[in-house]
Structures are given as C-alpha cells and as structure tokens.
Amino acid sequence: MCGITGFTGSESALPFLMQGLSRLEYRGYDSAGVTLISPQGLETLKTKGRLSELEELLKSRTLNQCAGIGHTRWATHGVPSNLNAHPHENEAETISLVHNGIIENYAELKEDLIHAGYHFQSDTDSEVIVQLLDYYYKSEQNMFTALKKTLKMLRGSWALCIVSVYEPDTLYVAKKESPMIIGQYEKGTFCASDAPAVLSYTKDILPLADGDMAVLRPNSLQVYNAAGKKMQPAFIHFPYDVQAAQKGGYDSFMMKEIYEQPKAVRETLRGRFRGMKIYMPEIDELKTDWQNVNRIVLIACGTAYHACIYADTLLKRDARIMSYAQPASEFRYCSPNVDEHTVCIFVSQSGETADTIAAMKLAKAKHCTTIAMTNVLGSSLARQTDTVVYTGAGPEIAVASTKAYTTQLVLLHVLMMKISEKLGYKPKNITRRIRDLKRMPEIIEETLGYRDQMKELAHMLKDQRDAYFIGRQLDYPTALEGALKLKEISYVHADAYYGGELKHGPIALIEKNTVVVALATQPDIAAKTISNIEETIARGANVILVTDQNIPAEKFHHVLRIPDAAPELANITSVVLLQLFAYFAAEEKGCDIDKPRNLAKSVTVE
C-alpha cells in the first residue's frame, strides 16, 4: 500500500524519487512527500493528496541534491493530513525517514520519549522511530549503531529508509515484514518498496530479507542480516520490463490485465507437463512424508481465498483426504488443529499480505509443511515457506485482481492433481483436464470474444443497487469472485450464494428486475441449479445464465455459452465473463476502475 523510494548518487535524486513514486501510485495512497539532503541540511516537502499536488509544491524550488527519500502514504495511524504524511523528521531536523508497516508498541515508546523531553508533530506510529533514532544518535554519535538500537526497541513491521545530515550521502535501510528492494546503476544506489519503481534503472534487484539492514552510498552497498553479519548481496534478475507495468493500449490496467490472461496462463503453465505427466519438482523435493499426511489446508485472503475454495472443492473430488479452505485472517486466530501431518498451502498474488504471512508463520510454528503460491519472486511469503510455486501473471497493477486469479486457478489445479498423486490417488478425468489446461490460453482467448455482449448485459445494472450470483460446487467460488469483482469496482452491492441456499433466506430479496447471475457448468448438478434459477425467475428476476450445458435457452433471459472444456476447468472461462461484466458495470457508472475507493493493492498491515 505505502510506497518508498530512496536514492544516493552522482546526479539529482528528485527525478528518481518522483518517477519511482509515480510507478507505485497503483498501490493506493493518500499523501506524498520527499526529503532531499545535502551538507547544508534537510529539505522536506510533503502534502496530503495526489503526487500531482506534491509536484506543485516542488515546482518553485531548486532541488538538485544528490540524495533523498520519497514516500506515498496510505493512512493506518492518524488521518491523511500534511503533518501525518511522510517523511518524518526529528525536532532538530537532522534525521528524516520514511516507513511502511506498523509499529505496534508506538504508544508506549511515544510516552517514554515525551517524558524524555521529545515533542511530536504527527499522530503516526512512524514518528517514534525518528525520535528514537535521534535519542540514540545523541549517545552513540553513529547512525548505524543508533539504528540497531532503535530497531531493538520496535515491535511490529517495517520497511525503513533514513537520511541524516551526519552522513548526507548515505541511506540507511531496514526491513521486517514489509517489502524492500535495492538496486544500483552507474549513477547511484537506490531502494524502493516494490520493483516497478526501479525497473527503468535496473532489472537486477536485491530483495532484503526480514531483519536485514543496508547502508547505501553512491558507489557502494553493504547488507547485514538480522544477526549483524555482513552479507554478500544476492541480486536476482527481475524478468519483466517497465512496459509490462504500463497500460499499453487499454483504457485501464484492469482491462489490460483481463486481456493478458491467455498469456499469463500460458506462462504459468509453461514447463508444467511432460507429455501427460505433471512436472512440479518444487513438490517432489519436499521432505514431507506424504503417506502420513492427513490434512490439507488452503489459506489466503480475498480473491486468492476464492481460488483456495476452488482448489479445495477439486481436491475433495480427487482424493479422500480431510481438506478445507480458510481466510488467513481467520486461520491465524482460530487455534487451528494442524501439525506435522498437515500440508498448508498459502496463496497470495503479492506474497506480502500481512494476514497470509502471519498464518504461514503460525503453520510453520506448528511444524506443518508449508507451500507458497505467489506471483512475486523473492516476496516475503516465497522466502519463508518450505517450497514455492510461482504463478506467471507478471505485475498486476489494477487493484481488482483478474489475471492473478486465473493463474492461481490453473496452477492450483495442477498442484491439486500433483498432491492427489502424492497421496496415492489418480485424479479423475485427468487426460481431458491436462489436455484442456494446455488449451486454456486459446479457450480464454475465445471467451474474451464475449466482450461486447458483456458490455450490453452490464447495462442492466445501470439503475440497480443489487445483484446476486449463484452457483453450486465448482461454480460457487466463481459466484463469490463475480460478486466481489462487481462490488469492489462498481460499488453495486453483490452477494453470492450456493444455489441450494437461496430458498433458505436470500430469495426474500428477489423482486421484479433483480439481476441474478447464475452459473451452471457442472453436469452432475446443473439441473439443480436450473431449478434454483427458475425459482428466481418466478419472482421477477432478470437472469443471466452462464453455462456450457445443453440447456434450452428460451427459458432464460440471457444465456452465455462458454467454450467447451473439462467441467473442472469451466470456472476459469466463466470468471473471465464475470470480470468483463463487473468492468463494464463500473465503466457505465463512471467509477475509477483501477483505483476503487477504500482499497489498496497489497494489504501489508492487519
């Protein structure tokens, strides 16, 4: 959510800081600021609002300093305001910092500092860090030691970048449970909270690990691990270019990403099959004693959680094992009954979602096998689990997840088949499933041909406040995801129900013209869903039916026939239609599709 940039080099720092912040805008923010540093002192400019407002402030100034830090803030402690915006300085204006994360014990620390004579300007938790740094610098006269002492006092999460007048060409960086990367090029050394901020300067990036500290100078970089040991920086090559992080020819990132799904799915499945055999060495290499595994738990948040429900439903069909899907925010607080005989799978596009990471740490503490599925190389989740399988969606910038979801679906499908095999079961219908997975990019391509029809159908929502999505079995997670997409970008209230649950309450909401989106792609249960739909039609609902079954169209208002594929994969194509439906509903209502209100792309706080 918050964005950090930092630069020290032989040329003006401001262009780097500002371009980096603009590349991180998609993460969502409410204020922005920079500190530039020279031997003459610190110059901090910050404001509530968009980056364009910060640019206005910067316009009248000459700011050629060669080192500085920048930040875009998404409020957690203290309302969005000029004072709460980062960077934060100490009272003497000698140290300035930017911080992502949350300091859980900031209230106690603040009280102690106030007793020691410190005055605070903001309501943020972050300001205690800069005051503490000041406190320790006074006794230590050394920034690195002051930082180490400060970090020891903090409880919570942080990505920190610090500048001071004491060493005007040096950035001090620290990371715990909030992402931070470092890069270098011929004109300087820099850091950022996310790769798109630096991709126009380098594709070789160093993701810091939890507990790491780094000292950045124009021509040098030193990295220390949590134990204080100097580390050899291990850069990784980031496989995407800046272009991949821009809108291309589309009106929005979301539409671009919807259209990238065939490619994203292709990349994700690349190398996963040897003929008709599944190739997943990441799972083969696990030391897990599969014969004694008695439980599989799939854990995630939001859209990724819907992918987990899908995978769980699939696994239940293929293998006789106890399994369930649970939101990470529930798993971490429910005293889960898991142990060394449990395999926990964590799904996260960003790999940085705070609840998912906390759930993963709990599972590790309980000796479970931990598998991560994420889209981000070297993300916190990826680094801390026993093994990781990557989706190949490329950077997803629109807040509403689309290509990350479909890539999770296909990779989870392969992973569930692999796990079934490990557990001694032969997945049902495996030949057709593998054949259709291989064809999936073309199948999605064909589905995108429904674009105009979905636009027309979305018009139905123009004057509607509510919509309902129904589906059973493998169609249920699609119903959930369709409803989530619609509400998050168009603000139309949307709910999803199992078809069979309608008559137990929700049907009371159906009246003339209520929009109902019904999914009936599962041959064994489609007839039951059709009965559920008829119940809503009898009460005046305006029904859109998504199906590949042989159902007479005349009974329904609008029938969308998705391309033929194995029933276990039908949800991948039907969700693409629902993404388009939500998109055009939001467009019709004039919503800011890429930046829905109140939402951020990556939720790195609880």
Ligand code: F6R
């Ligand atoms: C919705 C959406 C969110 C995320 C959720 C988890 O469109 O994107 O619900 O799926 O915040 O994020 P990740 O997958 O990064 O852990």
